[in-house]
Amino acid sequence: MSKLSENSGPSKMYSMDRKGSLALPPKENSNSYIASPTTGIKIPLKEIVIASENVWDSVYKSRYNSRNKNLLTPATVMNILPSIREAGRNTIAALAIKDENGKFEILSGMKRSYAVSISPGTSLVVHYAEKMDESDKQVLSKTADMHEKPSFLDVALSIKDYKNEVGEAFSLRKAGAIFDVSKSSIGDLVKFGNLPEELFRLFPGAGYVTWRFLKQIVDSGKDNDEIIDAIKNLDPISSDIDKVLSENAHKLLASECKSLEKEILKTLIKKEPKKVSKGFAKNSPFNEANLINGIKVKVETKGAISMTFDKVFFESDTGKKLLKLISLDS
Numbered sequence: 001m002s003k004l005s006e007n008s009g010p011s012k013m014y015s016m017d018r019k020g021s022l023a024l025p026p027k028e029n030s031n032s033y034i035a036s037p038t039t040g041i042k043i044p045l046k047e048i049v050i051a052s053e054n055v056w057d058s059v060y061k062s063r064y065n066s067r068n069k070n071l072l073t074p075a076t077v078m079n080i081l082p083s084i085r086e087a088g089r090n091t092i093a094a095l096a097i098k099d100e101n102g103k104f105e106i107l108s109g110m111k112r113s114y115a116v117s118i119s120p121g122t123s124l125v126v127h128y129a130e131k132m133d134e135s136d137k138q139v140l141s142k143t144a145d146m147h148e149k150p151s152f153l154d155v156a157l158s159i160k161d162y163k164n165e166v167g168e169a170f171s172l173r174k175a176g177a178i179f180d181v182s183k184s185s186i187g188d189l190v191k192f193g194n195l196p197e198e199l200f201r202l203f204p205g206a207g208y209v210t211w212r213f214l215k216q217i218v219d220s221g222k223d224n225d226e227i228i229d230a231i232k233n234l235d236p237i238s239s240d241i242d243k244v245l246s247e248n249a250h251k252l253l254a255s256e257c258k259s260l261e262k263e264i265l266k267t268l269i270k271k272e273p274k275k276v277s278k279g280f281a282k283n284s285p286f287n288e289a290n291l292i293n294g295i296k297v298k299v300e301t302k303g304a305i306s307m308t309f310d311k312v313f314f315e316s317d318t319g320k321k322l323l324k325l326i327s328l329d330s
Contacts, residue, residue, distance in 0.1 A: 034095075034129070037139040043129050047093065048104070050124040055117040059096065059104045059126070063165060064141035066150040066179055067110035068157040068206055070197065075204035075239035075253055077115040079148070082245065084115045089123045095140065096128040104128055107141045111148070118241070142180055153192060153206040153214070155179050160193030188215065196224045199231060202264070204239030208257040213265070220269045230268040234260070 033042040050058045061069050074081065084090055094109025104126055106113060116124040132140075150158070159179055163170045176186045192214045199217070203209050217227065237256045243249060296308040313319040 034127075034140075036133070036136050038133065038135045043132060043136070045127045045129055046098075048126050048128060049089070050116075050126065052116050052118075052120055052122045052124070055113050055124050059094075059106050059113055059124070061110055062097070062105045062107050062137060062141055063162055064138045064178060065106060065108070065110060066141070066155045066158045068150075068154045068161075069110060069114075071154070071157070071200055071206040072110065072114040073205045073239045074118065074241045074244045075249075076207060077111050077118075078244040078249055080111060081115050081119070081241070084112070084122055085119050088121065089125050090116060093125040093127040096126050097132050097137065098128045098130055105137075107137060138178060151207040151209070152185075152189065152211060153200065153209050155181060156189040156193040157200075157206070159186075159189055163190070163193075188218070191218045194224075196228050198228050199264075202231065202234055202236045202260060203257055204237045204244075204253050208237075208253060210261065213261040216265055217268065222268060227268060231264055234263065234267070 032045050032047075034045055035041070036043055061067065080090075090109070090112040092112070094112050095107045096104040096109070097107065099105055106126075109124075109126070113124055116122050159175050159181075162175060162178065172183075172186050172190070175181070175190075176183060181189060188211075195214065195217060200206065200209065222230070237253065237260060239253065244253075246252075295313055296310075298306045298308075309319065314323060
């Protein structure tokens with residue numbers, strides 16, 4: 001199989017529906033273009049076929065694509081892997097822009113690209129434009145990946161990548177608009193993205209990490225070094241291909257991830273025992289005192305002292321004096 005196989009006139013695989021999302025066109029529609037979501041102008045498309053072993057040398061993620069490449073695993077593509085392997089290719093083409101270096105910026109299809117890359121003998125079919133406005137790229141990256149939306153962790157890490165790319169020009173408002181995130185969520189997502197990747201790699205995929213778990217990690221106030229130290233002896237959950245293609249794989253992985261989250265929190269956020277002042281009790285003079293018969297003294301751990309007087313004491317001269325003193329004060 002050649003590295004790249006290119007056609008200049010693919011059948012049209014995308015069209016904008018009334019809601020602005022991408023949909024498959026009728027089979028008889030052979031026009032090779034996609035309508036701009038911002039202007040409606042036709043954007044010509046070409047098709048290229050890339051061998052599985054050459055996928056990552058040929059494609060890369062668009063800055064607007066919310067899917068995180070580093071956390072793509074067999075578990076994240078378990079629902080499309082069988083069909084791609086059976087067909088020998090992705091049945092719905094990835095959507096991309098061809099850059100000046102001849103590589104393809106993937107707007108939609110990172111999961112398909114990964115699934116092909118781990119399936120020897122298959123091919124990645126990409127429909128691409130030679131050029132496209134940034135505004136169109138931004139919209140199409142949101143609407144094109146219809147099969148399954150990226151997880152919140154995918155989005156958090158994409159925001160981190162975007163922040164690193166734009167530097168001082170980064171703003172929460174603009175990032176929220178680009179990645180379609182609400183004002184109430186953007187702050188947490190930025191914090192999640194700053195957590196160490198070693199933590200995420202314990203899980204079989206980004207979609208298996210829960211919001212509540214990461215919020216507890218962030219709220220613990222632990223820095224990344226402390227987190228890495230706390231999890232260094234934990235084994236990651238396996239997501240090898242045989243496991244993810246087995247029956248009830250998703251249910252099994254979800255259960256394992258739930259247990260892992262509990263173990264991490266238990267290891268990282270150890271409950272501190274209540275501090276009790278034992279200094280007074282230990283050093284109290286009453287511990288060494290030789291008291292008069294008829295008096296019992298108990299020194300509590302927090303420093304309180306209780307004294308018990310019996311009849312013998314009050315029959316003594318000291319006891320009579322105390323009774324008289326109490327009577328005068330009352």
